[in-house]
Amino acid sequence: MKTIILLALLFVGFALQAQEAITKSRKSQIGFIYSSLGDNVVSGDALIGGPSYDGDGFFTIGISYLKPLSNWLDLETGIDYSEHKISVSNAPMPGKVYNSRREMSLIHVPVALRAIFLKYFYVNGGMLLGMDISDNSPIDSQGGIGALFGLGAKYDFNNGLGVFVNPYTKFHALLGFGLDNNRKRINESGFRFGVVF
Numbered sequence: 001m002k003t004i005i006l007l008a009l010l011f012v013g014f015a016l017q018a019q020e021a022i023t024k025s026r027k028s029q030i031g032f033i034y035s036s037l038g039d040n041v042v043s044g045d046a047l048i049g050g051p052s053y054d055g056d057g058f059f060t061i062g063i064s065y066l067k068p069l070s071n072w073l074d075l076e077t078g079i080d081y082s083e084h085k086i087s088v089s090n091a092p093m094p095g096k097v098y099n100s101r102r103e104m105s106l107i108h109v110p111v112a113l114r115a116i117f118l119k120y121f122y123v124n125g126g127m128l129l130g131m132d133i134s135d136n137s138p139i140d141s142q143g144g145i146g147a148l149f150g151l152g153a154k155y156d157f158n159n160g161l162g163v164f165v166n167p168y169t170k171f172h173a174l175l176g177f178g179l180d181n182n183r184k185r186i187n188e189s190g191f192r193f194g195v196v197f
Contacts, residue, residue: 026068029162031196033080035060038190040084042139044183053139053184056085056101064194066114074114076124082106084186086138102138104186106172107131110148125149130172139184144173150192166192 040055062080069075084104112126128146150168170188 026071027160028068029064029066029196031064031066031162031194033060033062033064033078033192033194035082035168035190035192038188040186040188042086043185043187044140052089054087054089055186055188056087058082058084058188058190060190060192064196066196069113072116074116074122076112076114076126077110080108080110082108082188084188088138100138102136104132104134104137104139104142106142107133108146108172112148114152116154120153120155122152122154123150124152124166124168128170128172139186140173141177142172142186144176146170146172146174152192160197162196164192164194164196166194168192 036057036059038058040058042053042055060080060082062078064076064078067075067077082105084106086102086104088100088102090099108128108130110126110128112124114122114124116122126148128148130142130144130146132141132143134141148168148170150166152164152166152168154162154164156162168190172186172188173183174185176183176185
């Protein structure tokens with residue numbers, strides 16, 4: 001029995017050293033991202049007689065940080081700034097139509113895991129910590145905890161530079177910091193493009 005335990009400990013020790021060597025061969029990366037080319041949808045229950053809200057485009061820029069946790073798993077974080085355009089229309093009234101286009105500004109910190117498969121592809125998912133920095137937001141504050149999911153492709157060059165494209169979906173403020181029961185949320189889907197080094 002002692003021999004089996006000793007062999008098991010040696011095997012685990014060698015496996016951990018091999019895993020550490022693989023992880024060390026992959027270095028942390030920092031990069032810049034841009035995302036757009038998608039939709040932003042305002043979800044939530046409509047109030048009878050109240051205005052309607054529709055997403056009318058967005059963009060996001062940010063800094064991304066990838067930390068290898070194993071040979072197939074990375075921790076993905078960073079900080080992003082995004083602007084969302086929201087179209088506001090009044091409730092139908094005879095002879096009166098009111099439409100306006102307003103903007104919201106958000107800062108969010110994604111904390112996600114990126115699982116790599118087939119060398120060039122990955123799935124990512126995690127949470128989104130958001131803060132609404134808008135002066136005059138047309139909808140509820142988007143500050144809170146959200147979620148993100150995506151599927152991507154990456155390529156790392158020999159010189160340490162890498163590129164990726166990441167179709168994704170984000171759900172902002174699933175757990176909002178406010179107390180409003182009738183919250184309006186932005187659900188966003190698009191493509192992230194990034195350069196890392």
